[in-house]
Amino acid sequence: METPFEPNLEHYKNFYKKQLLEDTVPFWFPRSIDEEFGGYLLMRDADGRLLDDDKAVWIQGRAAWLLSTLYNTVEPRPEWLAGAKKGIDFLRKYCFDTDGRMFFHMTREGAPIRKRRYFFSETFAVIAFAAYAKASGDEEIAAEARRLFGKCLEYATTPGLLIPKYTDTRPAKGIGVPMIMINTAQQLRDTIGDDRCDEWISKWITQIEQDFVKDDIRCVMEQVSPEGNIIDHFDGRTLNPGHSIEGAWFILHEAKHRNNDPHLINLGCRMLDYMWERGWDTEYGGILYFQDVYNKPVQEYWHDMKFWWPQNETIIATLLAYLMTGNPIYAEWHRQVHDYAYEHFHDRENGEWFGYLHRDGRLSSSIKGNLFKGPFHLPRQEWYCWQTLEAFLQKEPVS
Numbered sequence: 313m314e315t316p317f318e319p320n321l322e323h324y325k326n327f328y329k330k331q332l333l334e335d336t337v338p339f340w341f342p343r344s345i346d347e348e349f350g351g352y353l354l355m356r357d358a359d360g361r362l363l364d365d366d367k368a369v370w371i372q373g374r375a376a377w378l379l380s381t382l383y384n385t386v387e388p389r390p391e392w393l394a395g396a397k398k399g400i401d402f403l404r405k406y407c408f409d410t411d412g413r414m415f416f417h418m419t420r421e422g423a424p425i426r427k428r429r430y431f432f433s434e435t436f437a438v439i440a441f442a443a444y445a446k447a448s449g450d451e452e453i454a455a456e457a458r459r460l461f462g463k464c465l466e467y468a469t470t471p472g473l474l475i476p477k478y479t480d481t482r483p484a485k486g487i488g489v490p491m492i493m494i495n496t497a498q499q500l501r502d503t504i505g506d507d508r509c510d511e512w513i514s515k516w517i518t519q520i521e522q523d524f525v526k527d528d529i530r531c532v533m534e535q536v537s538p539e540g541n542i543i544d545h546f547d548g549r550t551l552n553p554g555h556s557i558e559g560a561w562f563i564l565h566e567a568k569h570r571n572n573d574p575h576l577i578n579l580g581c582r583m584l585d586y587m588w589e590r591g592w593d594t595e596y597g598g599i600l601y602f603q604d605v606y607n608k609p610v611q612e613y614w615h616d617m618k619f620w621w622p623q624n625e626t627i628i629a630t631l632l633a634y635l636m637t638g639n640p641i642y643a644e645w646h647r648q649v650h651d652y653a654y655e656h657f658h659d660r661e662n663g664e665w666f667g668y669l670h671r672d673g674r675l676s677s678s679i680k681g682n683l684f685k686g687p688f689h690l691p692r693q694e695w696y697c698w699q700t701l702e703a704f705l706q707k708e709p710v711s
Contacts, residue, residue, distance in 0.1 A: 324631075324650075325701035332694035333386075339664040339680070340687040341379070345395050349421050351402030354686040358678040359662050365420040369407045371686035372399050372418075373436030377499075378687050378695075380443035384503070385699060393447055400444050400453065403437055412463065417683060429475045431467040434460055435492050439499040446503040454504045461500055465512065468493055484543055486535045487524045490516035491559045498565060517563055521579055524556075530586040531605055532556035546611045551603045553591025554622020560584040561629035564636060577636050584629050588645060591622070596672050597652040599626050617676065618669040620685065623653035624693035631697055635704050665690050 339360060344352045352375045355364040376399030383392040406422030407414050414433035417426035441457035444450070467474055468489050478484060494516045501509040523540030524533045534552045537543055560583035567576030591599045599622040602615035626649045634642035656673045657665040659680075667685045668676040679685070 321701055321705060325698055325705060328694045328698040328701070332691055332698060335658075335663045336665075336691045336694060337378075337382070337687070339662065340375070341395055342391065344375070344687075345398050346402075346420065347398075349402070350398050350405070351418075351422075352399055352686075353420070354681040355683075356679075356681040358659055358666065358680060360680075363679065363681075366425065366683075367402070367418045367420060367422075368683040368686070369403070369414055369416050369418060369433040370436050370684070371681075371688065372403055372407065373433065373440040374688035375686060376400050376403070376440035377436065377443050378691055380440065380447045381695065383447045384443060385695070388447075396440075396444050396447065400440060403440065404456070407433070407437070429477060430489075431464055431474065432492060434464050434467070435496040438464060438496050439503075442500045442503040457500060457504060458506055461496065461506060461508070464493065464496065465508070482543065482545070483538050484535050484548065485523075485538055487520060487533065487556070487559060490519050491555070491562060494559075494562045494566070498562070498569075513566060517566065517576070517579070520559060520563075525579070525583060525586075527582065529605070530589060532559070532583050532587055533605065542605065544606075549605045549608065550610055550612070551587070551590060551605055552601070552622075553587040553603060554599050554601070554619070554625050556587040557584055557591070557599070557622065557629045558625035560587070561625060561632050564629065564632040568632070568636065572636060580629075581633050581637060581639075581642075584633055584642075588626070588630075591626075592645075592648075593618075593671065597648065598656065598669070598673070599623055599649070600671070616671040618656070618671065618673070620653075620657050620665050620667045621689040623649055623657065624689040627653065627693050628696055631700065635700065 343360065344354050346353050351367050351372050353362055353365055354371055354375065355362065355366065357363050376396045379392045379396035383389060383396065402422065406418060409415060409427060414437060415424040415426065416428045416433055418424055438457050438461045441453050441460065445454035445457055494513050497509040497513050500506050523536050526533060531551065533542060534550060534555065535543065535548055542548060560580045563576055564580035567573045567580060570576065590603050593600050598618040601617050601619055601622065602610045602612050604610050627646065630642050630646035630649060634646055656669055659666060664680050666675055667679055670676050
């Protein structure tokens with residue numbers, strides 16, 4: 313029996329390709345490239361007007377990764393490589409502090425404004441350097457990517473190396489570190505390679521499965537005690553469904569890399585199942601931002617908003633789950649989140665997506681770029697889904 317989704321695989325492939333190359337990427341480039349100081353000017357309103365000329369280090373790395381990845385996988389356009397170099401040069405020249413750690417928030421000219429406790433700026437620099445090294449053949453940048461990955465390993469595994477968020481009164485650990493390190497290692501491995509990646513990816517997946525996935529209550533925790541127990545306080549009970557679903561597709565991607573490893577497929581699908589149940593808004597559609605593990609009230613006032621990026625992660629995860637299992641429920645979930653997101657977030661007039669909606673789908677802000685939103689989650693989703701469908705359809709043509 314045909315599913316509602318299967319006959320449309322070719323349609324979805326063409327849709328994601330067209331959106332990426334004719335709608336999303338043109339919104340950002342070339343106008344966001346800062347020809348005077350390097351890097352990118354990404355804090356933009358709905359029509360592309362610049363709202364602020366500060367630069368978020370996360371998104372400088374993400375944008376350089378995107379342009380390099382497009383060059384590597386879509387077409388070797390000189391403007392994409394040149395644009396990527398603008399971001400790489402800005403990161404290397406301005407964004408490292410004297411202690412070797414990276415800043416978070418810079419002025420347009422490259423003066424530091426803010427530095428955070430954690431090392432996510434470094435992880436995005438790793439994937440940017442690695443993708444650019446593959447595109448350019450620059451061995452110095454490749455060595456820098458591997459060196460910086462080594463620093464991320466130190467930060468992730470050495471207690472006390474970074475300033476902790478919490479005191480020892482109620483120690484906790486989050487799913488964010490193993491998740492982002494899985495994807496960082498995957499990107500490094502898939503571009504320039506590094507012998508450390510496979511072993512560490514396995515360790516982080518094991519940590520997520522053992523400590524954060526709670527099969528008895530069908531949930532993926534965002535934060536647990538060092539022993540993996542639920543912390544029954546506001547912070548410990550708060551779930552981020554979109555984040556867990558992002559972790560699910562990282563694991564499904566790894567399963568695909570490992571010849572469709574059945575254990576990893578099962579793990580990724582369980583994570584998706586649990587957090588779809590908890591995150592999908594059955595009244596209005598879309599993935600909610602926060603939920604409580606025991607269905608108690610959530611303290612964050614934006615808990616019931618719809619942010620852009622959880623929809624992107626869920627589009628990827630549901631597509632991967634369907635292609636890898638053939639289960640029609642994932643096809644239906646993909647259709648639901650795809651239709652909701654492109655109906656409510658997509659700006660048909662100016663291109664790209666708005667970032668923030670109220671629960672009922674009304675626009676909360678016209679902003680397209682800020683310290684956290686830029687050319688990453690949406691173009692990554694469209695690129696990944698297009699490339700995944702292209703490869704799948706080449707192997708298994710749809711009649």
